[in-house]
Amino acid sequence: MEEIDRQILGLLADDGRMSFTDLARETGLSVSAVHQRVRRLQKRGLVTGFTAQIDHELIGLPLTAFVSIKPIDPAAPDDAPDRLAGLAEIEACHSVAGDESYILKVRVASPNALEDLLQRIRAAANVATRTTVVLSTPWEGRRPLL
């Protein structure tokens, strides 16, 4: 991948709805050239999609937490992601190295909802949980080095 594709990725990470016309102006290419490059970036899988960024506080999910989980029976087959996929409050699921197996990022409406979710997580995946509550988020989703 080269310089101009990195530039396009950066521009689209900053503004996912930027028009091809504007992308062309910024990159110095023609509209059709940018268009083709963006399509190629999607086809190659470098761009997996576009999404609206939503303020979770304002839509009624003000409480974020990280939940680390550890199987109660270490001999049981590890299908935790499948078992947890149905819980919509879980925004992300990472398999990790270390004492615990997975780190989940969850969003809920209240402490009560968190307690309820933790019970559902333990029941669904037969795991112990360790929860770290987020107090504030100085920044999130910042674009890494391109």
Next chain:
Amino acid sequence: MEEIDRQILGLLADDGRMSFTDLARETGLSVSAVHQRVRRLQKRGLVTGFTAQIDHELIGLPLTAFVSIKPIDPAAPDDAPDRLAGLAEIEACHSVAGDESYILKVRVASPNALEDLLQRIRAAANVATRTTVVLSTPWEGRRPLL
């Protein structure tokens, strides 16, 4: 907020580039009505922006980790976010409850780059670090309950 705004948020979270024409079809409103609602959602801050979703492995940042930090001098003023803002590898910074002060999510190219980043984090913020390496990510950025 009401039902139809939730629907619009869901559609835009799934496809941030969906046209107003398609949004109108899905919601049963006229094109101008959806247009007006989306503008209002942005103005009210429920939609903070739009972004391209990028495959970090394919752009050369295959290693993700969570770095928890704890101040070495607990009496010093806590301006860690300001001190860390210049490190572009840090994708997110959450202030958390518990033994440690912040959880950082970082993306790097290699174990060597991670080691180097940890040194820069410790130097910049005068903190001790505890790092959890991500092995795989069953899912991430899934839309929470709307």
Next chain:
DNA sequence: GCTGAAAGCATCTCGAC
């Protein structure tokens, strides 16, 4: 707050280089 219509732009495809 919703609608429909109209003007201005953007998208997307092609043929050519």
Next chain:
DNA sequence: GTCGAGATGCTTTCAGC
């Protein structure tokens, strides 16, 4: 890989309700 042009479709505004 890039370009320019053209048909199609989308965005955006506005008057009317």
